[in-house]
Structures are given as structure tokens and as C-alpha cells.
Amino acid sequence: MTSPDPAVSGCHGAIRQADGQTRFRLWAPNARNGVSLEIAGAEPLPMRALADGFYEIDKRCEPGTRYRYRVGPDLAVPDPASRLQAHDVHDDSVVVAPGADYAWRHPEWRGRPWKETVLYELHAGLAGGYAGIEARLPELAAMGITAIELMPIADFPGSRSWGYDGVLPYAPDRAYGEPDELRHLIDTAHGLGVMVFLDVVYNHFGPDGNYLNAYAADFFREDLQTPWGAAIDFRRPQVRQYYAENALYWLTEYRFDGLRLDAVHAIKDVGWLEEMAAFVRGNVEPGRHVHLVLENEENQVHPLQHGYDAQWNDDAHNVLHHLLTGESEGYYEDYVEQPAQGLARALTEGFVYQGQPSRHRGGETRGERSHLLPPTAFVLFLQNHDQTGNRALGDRLGTLLQDARVLKAATALQLLTPQIPLIFMGEERGSKTPFLYFTDHANADLAQAVREGRRKEFQRFRAFANPATRARIPDPNDPATYTDSNPYDTPADTDVVAIYTELLNLRARAIVPHLDGAKALGAHVLGMRAVVAQWRLGDGSVLSIYTNLGGVDLRPDWLQVDLADQTLLYESESGAGTALYEGLLWRGCTLALLQTSA
Incomplete structure (x- = not known):
């Protein structure tokens, strides 16, 4: 043989x-x-x-x-x-x-540098399938979105799914369109200067449609468990190759510009992650910009120094969410002590947890020192599919916050920092439509298990401790749960659209050109919910962002700044620049200042 x-x-x-x-x-x-x-x-x-x-x-x-x-x-x-x-x-x-047989209209496309990335995460089905996404591309590009990121599209059971229960990692699900329609979408995006990313799941298979145990049980290892069952055995070269080829396949056969790897903390082989990145980068066409992004709860630094462009900054989201909403249950309990200090650290060093014990994890330490990484090594978001959809009722920030000024201030902070911003579908429209967890299991026993598991998951939260309140949690398998999650079914808020457009155009004009070589200078706490963070950009200029997310007990020593040699790039509340000069920062306000180099 x-x-x-x-x-x-x-x-x-x-x-x-x-x-x-x-x-x-x-x-x-x-x-x-x-x-x-x-x-x-x-x-x-x-x-x-x-x-x-x-x-x-x-x-x-x-x-x-x-x-x-x-x-x-x-x-x-x-x-x-x-x-x-x-x-x-x-x-x-x-x-x-093969993809080479497709008549690409923009074969010259080589992508865009990572620093130019503004991600827009979306669910392909809710956006109308590949054709529906394509129809939305011009308005997204005009707003300043430079990359769309599709939630997983690998074949899953039924026609409704988040995509994380897929079982055929190479097969695009036909619920969203045919393979050539996916290629046409990507090709159209490239013609508009928009990159296309794909979320891929390499840490488990879904519960319905996975036959591997019948003939390739060696694909898994019983000595190591994950939240989804036996871990995938990345010690085996055949398994390593299966997933490395998959990554390259999406980037070459469909010309995706980047991949987001889901929950790599469940892959107990960091060496494979780095090996895969090297394999991909060694086999894509020379001159292409191809980007690899991680979700990694362990806050590991090494992969970000060996082949990966960035990691989703869950720490920054969590501390921001606590500051905005006051919520402190679940993983938010790790961010209730000195949250302003946590935000200051997240903005300038990336991770909040860099080796200290986590209360949520029972005192287990989490994270590695990340202060030497560039700010663009972190993807910053206020919402995403997880943080919205894993809420019992799928609430968006727009429904959780009473003061629109505070959300506007947080949005300005997110879009103007040197970290890479990610916008979740509907945010840019001011949508208050929930994003719920939905499935389409034909197996009645599995559908019931998912329904019960979903409700049991929230019984430890005060608001759902009572069985009657848990019964309000939507049934994932009910088709209405899916249709109720569509943020495009209601008209866009034109004021919100204008804010996002203004901020993204400002980012592209004043910040992105100078991100190469950018380094954090530090951050200071101004009050319970207020910080100032500063970065020296690659051209020597200094970007300062003052943010107050609701506190009023501010420290005037850090607010007494001389605006004479600085340019006020943005103020989320009219007249706030004058208030800053007088030693006050308005509640619910973000200011961005730029001081040019001497």
C-alpha cells in the first residue's frame, strides 16, 4: 500500500x-x-x-x-x-x-491590508441568501464597511441554523443559494472594494448528520471532552490535513479574503493552529491579502505572533457591556470590579485578563501578557452573534439602553480606536429586532432536547429562575424564532445610518492611513465610567479618545487639556469640546482629538 x-x-x-x-x-x-x-x-x-x-x-x-x-x-x-x-x-x-472553471469578473483582486478592515458580521439566511447579501453590498460599501463576515455556511441540518452545528465543513449549504451564487457574491463584493470573510468551525461537529464514528472513530479522542462531546484529535496528521485543506479550499475555490476560526480554545493543539496558518500562507497566490482571525477565550498571545492577524476582543466587549448596562451575571461577573480600569486596559493593551484569576472560572487563571501586540491585533465590537443571540431573549443594546447618547458615545469609541471594529448586522440601522437562537431539526427528540437545554441554560440567571419566566424563552425550532430575528424587516433609522457613515469615513480618512506602527501610549481613568486613552500613530501624531459612558465624578486633572495644538476629530454631543476645555466631560459623550507630530 x-x-x-x-x-x-x-x-x-x-x-x-x-x-x-x-x-x-x-x-x-x-x-x-x-x-x-x-x-x-x-x-x-x-x-x-x-x-x-x-x-x-x-x-x-x-x-x-x-x-x-x-x-x-x-x-x-x-x-x-x-x-x-x-x-x-x-x-x-x-x-x-473546480472554482477555476468559474468566470471571475475581478481576477485581479488581491484584497486589502488588514488595517483597512471594518467587519460587518451577518447571517446569510436573514440577509436574504447570497443574492440578498449581494443586493445590500452597495449601501454597506457606501457607509464605509470594507469587509463582510458570513456566519458559518457549511452544510447543517434543515434550512435554519446559526451554522455552528454544521457537519460537512466543505459543503456550502444550499439554503442560501448555489455555489456559483456564492462566487458571484464574492466577485461582486471585490468589484466594490469589499472583502468577504467566512466563519469556520474546526472544534466540533453538530449532533445531526455526522457519520464519522461509524468508519473514522479515530477522528475523535475520548480522553478529552469539549462542551460538544469528545474532542477532535488534532494529533493525527489526517485530521490536521483535513482542516488545513478546508481553510485553503475556502480561500482558493471561492476566493474568500479571510477566515474567522470559531472557539479555538476547544482545539487543544496550538501547534496545529500555527501549522495551518503557515500552510495557508504558503499556498495562496503570491501578493494576496489573506487574513486569519481567532476567537480564543484563553487570551493566548503566541498565535497572534505566528500567522494570525487578530483575535476577537471578548474582554473589551464584556467590560463595555457591564459599563453600559450594569449587568453582572454570567461572565460579566469578571468585570464588575474597577470596570473603568478594565476598559482602559482593554483599549491600550487588548486583553483585560492577562494571567489573573477569573471569578467566573472558579479562580482559574486566564490569559497572557498582550501589551506588546499592536492595537490592530484585536477586533472590537459592541455586539455580535454570540453576545446578542446567547441572551435568553436576544436583546440588542438599543433595547437595553434608555439613553441613546450613551450608545452613540460607545459607538464612537468603538469605531475610532485603532483596534479593528466589527459591526453586527442591524447595528448600523439602529435595529431593535432581537437576534435569537434558531434551529431546524427534523428529529423531534433532538428538537425537544435543544428546546429544554436552551431553557435550562438560563435557570441560573435571576430573571429566569422561575419556570414560568423560562417558558418565555423562544423555542429555537419554531420557524417564528427565525423570522423574528430579521433586522432588515423594519426601516433603518436614518440618524443612526448617518452616524455610522460619518464615523467610518472619519476613520478611513484620519486614522487608518496611520495605523502601521501605531502603539498605545496609555490610558487613565477619569471616573466610574469614563476614561481617556491615547495612541501614537505611525506618522507620529497622537490620537486621544475621551469617553464618558455615564459617570459624573470625573477627575479634572486629566480633563484640563490644551486644545490649541489639537484637532477635534469628533464629538458625539454638540458642544462637548468646549465642555472638555472647561474641565468637564458630558455624560454620554466621546471626544476624539488628534495632535499632529512636532
Whole structure:
């Protein structure tokens, strides 16, 4: 037996070859009776066994051909590296034409530098599928959005899902459109100067449609558990290659500009993360800007120094949310002590938790020193799918805050700091539509388990301690839960749209050109909910942002500034610049000042 060639063209799945044949390759180390290829309407074809648990066969077949793998006398399964499903996760897989066959209209596109990134996270289904997203691109580009980020689109059960319960990481779900419609969306975005990112899930498979345990149980390790069950075994080279190829696949076959890796703290192999980044960067076209972003609750610094552009800054969100709402349950309990100091640290050093014990984690230490990382190594957000959708009722900040001035001040802070901003779909419209957790499980037992699990999850919160109040939590499997989450069903607030447009254009004009080499100078607490943070930008100028999110007990020694040699870039409340000069900062106000270099 021979080992498969770990070529960039792929070790896993059905890959079209130069001679017109399709190479079918499956890793099935636990298939006791071998593996056969079953092409719709034809007799099963035994696949030859290779080394290390792989099976392979070459067959001439056209794009659109449906197939399955027979892995046992009573079980034929879809391809775990399926590039497309005929219908849903349990159905046949489909041979597809390579992305190179698509007539790209903007093949010259090479992306944009990371510093120019303004992310807009959205759910493809709620936005109207690939065609609906494409229709929204011109208004997003005009606002100043430079990158859209799709929540996961890998094939999941049913037609409604956040995407994090996907089971076929290579197959774009047809609920949102066909593969070429996805390519057309990305191609159109590139023509408008907009990058497209994809959220990918490499830490687990969903509970419905994953057949790997039947023939590739070695994909998992029972000695290590995650919130979703047995951990994926990244010690195995076949598994490492499966996911590394997947990352490269989305970036090349569909020309995505970047990936956001979900919850990598559940991947207990930081070495693989860095190996994957090196693999991707070594195999994309020369000259392309390709960006890799992490979600990592462990606040690890090393990946951000070895191949990854940035990490979602959950710490900054959490301390901001506590300051804005006063909420202190769940993970917000880690941010109730000296929150202004926490915000100051998050703005200038990135992580709040850099090795100190976490109350929420029972005293376990969390994080590493991050003060030497550039500010652009952190993605800053006020809301996202998790922080909104993981609330019992999916409340947005616009419904939680009574004072619109405070939300405006927080928005100005977010969009004008040197960290990379992320806007969650609907924020830019002033939407107050909830974003709820939704699923579409045909299996009634699974749907009931998800419904009960969702409500049980919130019983430790005071507002939902009573069974009657928990019953108010929407049923994830109810179609109305999905339709009630659409932020585009109500008219946009034109004042909010104008604020976002003004701030993003200011960011692009005055801040982004000077982000290379930017470093934090420090931050100072002005009051219970007020800070000033400063950065020296790459051109030597100093950006100062004063923010008061509601406190009135301010320290005048840090407010007595000389505005004579500074430019007031932005004030979220008219006349606040004069108030600052007099030693006062209005409640619910953000000021951005720029002092040019001497």
C-alpha cells in the first residue's frame, strides 16, 4: 500500500484531476469491510486501500454526479469532505466543478491590508441568501464597511441554523443559494472594494448528520471532552490535513479574503493552529491579502505572533457591556470590579485578563501578557452573534439602553480606536429586532432536547429562575424564532445610518492611513465610567479618545487639556469640546482629538 500524496490539491474528498477524472478519497481507518463508491444508478465500485486508513478510486464522471460511500453492509454515507450536497446533510454528495472553471469578473483582486478592515458580521439566511447579501453590498460599501463576515455556511441540518452545528465543513449549504451564487457574491463584493470573510468551525461537529464514528472513530479522542462531546484529535496528521485543506479550499475555490476560526480554545493543539496558518500562507497566490482571525477565550498571545492577524476582543466587549448596562451575571461577573480600569486596559493593551484569576472560572487563571501586540491585533465590537443571540431573549443594546447618547458615545469609541471594529448586522440601522437562537431539526427528540437545554441554560440567571419566566424563552425550532430575528424587516433609522457613515469615513480618512506602527501610549481613568486613552500613530501624531459612558465624578486633572495644538476629530454631543476645555466631560459623550507630530 502507498500513502496518499498530501498535495495542495487535497487529500480528502472528490477532486477533479487534470485528465478529467475525479479522484475520490476517504479516510476510513475503522471501516472493517473496506469501502465502496456508490454512484447514483451504477453498481458499487470497491475502492483500493492505501496506507494510514485512506481509500481511493479514480472515476470519470461529470460535475453534478451524485455519490455516496458504502462503509458497511447497512450503511452508505455522504462524503465528509463533500463539496456540495444534493439536498441536506443525510443525502447524496455531488461532484462539483473546480472554482477555476468559474468566470471571475475581478481576477485581479488581491484584497486589502488588514488595517483597512471594518467587519460587518451577518447571517446569510436573514440577509436574504447570497443574492440578498449581494443586493445590500452597495449601501454597506457606501457607509464605509470594507469587509463582510458570513456566519458559518457549511452544510447543517434543515434550512435554519446559526451554522455552528454544521457537519460537512466543505459543503456550502444550499439554503442560501448555489455555489456559483456564492462566487458571484464574492466577485461582486471585490468589484466594490469589499472583502468577504467566512466563519469556520474546526472544534466540533453538530449532533445531526455526522457519520464519522461509524468508519473514522479515530477522528475523535475520548480522553478529552469539549462542551460538544469528545474532542477532535488534532494529533493525527489526517485530521490536521483535513482542516488545513478546508481553510485553503475556502480561500482558493471561492476566493474568500479571510477566515474567522470559531472557539479555538476547544482545539487543544496550538501547534496545529500555527501549522495551518503557515500552510495557508504558503499556498495562496503570491501578493494576496489573506487574513486569519481567532476567537480564543484563553487570551493566548503566541498565535497572534505566528500567522494570525487578530483575535476577537471578548474582554473589551464584556467590560463595555457591564459599563453600559450594569449587568453582572454570567461572565460579566469578571468585570464588575474597577470596570473603568478594565476598559482602559482593554483599549491600550487588548486583553483585560492577562494571567489573573477569573471569578467566573472558579479562580482559574486566564490569559497572557498582550501589551506588546499592536492595537490592530484585536477586533472590537459592541455586539455580535454570540453576545446578542446567547441572551435568553436576544436583546440588542438599543433595547437595553434608555439613553441613546450613551450608545452613540460607545459607538464612537468603538469605531475610532485603532483596534479593528466589527459591526453586527442591524447595528448600523439602529435595529431593535432581537437576534435569537434558531434551529431546524427534523428529529423531534433532538428538537425537544435543544428546546429544554436552551431553557435550562438560563435557570441560573435571576430573571429566569422561575419556570414560568423560562417558558418565555423562544423555542429555537419554531420557524417564528427565525423570522423574528430579521433586522432588515423594519426601516433603518436614518440618524443612526448617518452616524455610522460619518464615523467610518472619519476613520478611513484620519486614522487608518496611520495605523502601521501605531502603539498605545496609555490610558487613565477619569471616573466610574469614563476614561481617556491615547495612541501614537505611525506618522507620529497622537490620537486621544475621551469617553464618558455615564459617570459624573470625573477627575479634572486629566480633563484640563490644551486644545490649541489639537484637532477635534469628533464629538458625539454638540458642544462637548468646549465642555472638555472647561474641565468637564458630558455624560454620554466621546471626544476624539488628534495632535499632529512636532
